[in-house]
Amino acid sequence: MRTLGVDLAAATKKTAAAVIEWSDDRARLAHLSLDVDDQEIVDLFGSCDMTGVDCPVGWPDALVPFLTGHLNFDAGPVLAHDGIAGRRLLAYRDTDRFCTAQTGLIPLSVSADRLAHPAMRCAVIQAKIAAVHGPQLRDGSGRLAEVYPAASLKIWGLNGRGYKGRGVPEAERLGILLAALEEQAPWLDLGGHRDRITASDDLFDAVIASLTARAAARRRTLLPDEAHASAARSEGWIHLPSCGLDVLPG
Structure with missing residues (x-):
């Protein structure tokens, strides 16, 4: 299996992509790129079994x-x-409220906050993917799932608070967080990209998005029940891991 994680920004700059290849009880970071354009995302989507995108895929x-x-x-x-x-x-959205109830985290609003511009780009990318690979259902039941790296980190017991904030230099904050990830996931080979990841929270989030995509592909995320199913199909659904990192390989 190959999973793609995309940390989507409003423009090519600061958009990151990470592809993880999974085999037996191991996983390897096979591709990592920054300043990714729409075509690269569409091409990478086509080469992967599941994609996790860190951006709302719909509106309320x-x-x-x-x-x-x-x-x-x-x-x-x-x-x-x-x-x-x-x-x-x-x-x-319904999924935003569900995420808050499950994790205590409040996702940014897709219609009234800084996510609006990236979400517009995400809609365009979804249309480009549909033109080549077919439409992808917004509830994540196809090959595209909405993910929220901060929530994944919290569920996995990794202290992600402040890794995008001020105070301790970014490389040091990310280095500490990445070391904690490596300790919990010794099966993950970063493919020589460790220094690049500690220098960019966008690349780090793309890696977490790719790991979450693996959970979504294996149906190890919190799926919408009957009460949430209709809204999930139209608004989108944030896939929160329902398993530990140790369950992802194998």
Whole structure:
């Protein structure tokens, strides 16, 4: 199996990709790239069995009628979201609320925060993938799954707090975090890329996204139940690992 992890930015700059090859009880980081364009993502997707993308693959269901109502001067669907509680339904998806309940982490809003621009690019990339490889269901039941590296790290017991913040130099923070990952996953061969990973949180997140893609491929993530299934198909679904790192190989 080959898994692709993509840390998607709004533009080519700072977009990272990581491909991990899995065999028996081992795994090897076979490809690592930064400043990745759309075509490379489409090409890598085609060569991999499962892709985990660190970016929302859809928008809240409530957002479309709200915007359509505003466009057509139809007050009903707009006033339905009067007040902060109503606006939260426009800002956060079902999967975002599920993620918060499971991990305590609050994903950025795809419609009201810094993720909006990357999500637009993600939609375009999904269309490009569909043109070559067929449409990929947004709930992750195909070959494309939405992932959230910070949540994966927390579930796996790795202290990811602050590795993108200020204080200790980034390389030192990432070095400590990567060392903890290597200790928990001695079966993972970084393929000589350790120094590059400790120098870029984008590359690090791409690696975590690829590891999470493995969990998604093996159905070792928290899948949407009947109450969440409909929204997951349209809005997308964040795949949170339901297993430890030790379960991924083999």
